[in-house]
């Protein structure tokens with residue numbers, strides 16, 4: 001087992017990015033070893049089974065048009081020049097070399113829509129051309145329906161709108177009031193082949209409103225596919241520092257269940273370390289939600305057996321058809337499948353009749369980033385959420401704990417004969433890599449927990 005103690009400042013400083021995998025299958029094997037070492041390998045585990053990484057963040061700008069009270073960005077973000085397009089393309093290629101096709105790439109920032117539209121479209125398109133899945137992480141302020149159509153043409157498959165009360169949007173003081181903005185974003189995306197996600201940072205002021213957010217999502221289930229909650233972490237430039245100890249993954253899951261009106265099994269489909277991420281899924285029938293993952297053993301068995309199948313979230317019906325085709329070709333799973341489906345249908349029978357057979361689904365995610373001063377070894381070493389930097393891939397929590405060391409590095413500009421480097425603050429060009437010596441003094445005391 002890897003040590004449960006927190007990392008020291010020195011350990012964080014010298015943390016190395018992942019080496020390039022030697023073969024196509026190596027990154028999957030590597031992920032499997034990592035999660036086994038952390039003690040969370042099982043047939044219910046997706047990491048190392050279905051994919052080698054949950055997702056990779058690609059920060060294409062450090063600029064933002066909001067100033068959230070909880071924000072992972074650096075104090076220096078505004079002054080940092082955008083990565084040149086060639087550097088972004090090189091980083092996309094690096095992600096591909098590490099994890100291959102079907103990797104979820106979160107195009108983020110800062111606010112990614114602040115980049116020129118042509119550049120944003122080119123970035124989305126390049127991720128798509130390499131066979132990976134681009135998701136746009138945005139606060140939605142600059143997003144219009146026509147932009148969404150262009151992004152879809154470029155290859156966008158998911159859009160995640162970040163809306164919550166940490167953003168202090170003018171005239172909105174509660175999550176329920178913010179539903180007006182969420183509704184506008186839903187109207188932009190309605191009917192388009194996009195999987196729509198809402199992301200919410202959870203802190204003491206909106207914790208009690210989680211059930212209301214779930215109800216809103218359920219009422220808009222024709223568009224909303226996922227609601228993702230990120231628990232406040234003490235890292236970055238945000239002014240709200242104190243993390244309420246009563247807000248934990250367990251209490252957030254309870255709030256989700258309260259809003260959903262049903263218990264939800266968040267242990268059947270694991271996405272890496274359970275202290276980092278939890279994932280649950282419900283079926284909606286006649287406006288009532290039913291837990292989809294209630295049979296842990298069956299879900300584990302199916303997940304392992306179908307690990308090679310790619311699920312396209314933009315076209316769920318196609319994904320279901322592919323699954324059914326696989327089922328017919330694998331008769332040994334048919335009996336268990338029919339038994340599970342029969343139980344489920346029996347449970348939902350009344351609502352199924354009332355809804356004339358219509359069933360939809362919605363997913364819930366809770367992500368628990370760590371405070372900069374309390375990075376746990378086992379979670380870092382089995383991280384399922386990485387970020388691409390000039391020098392390779394790093395756990396997002398490591399990156400956030402010493403952000404300036406990375407965003408103030410001279411930026412690579414790949415050229416035909418050699419690579420040049422640009423200083424991110426003054427734009428000066430150099431042909432040598434130059435090491436950036438961070439000015440950054442961590443504001444948080446690094447601690448060793450017993």
Ligand code: SF4
Nearest residue numbers: 276369383384396397
């Ligand atoms: S980014 Fe942090 S919280 Fe998220 S999976 Fe990685 S180590 Fe865990």
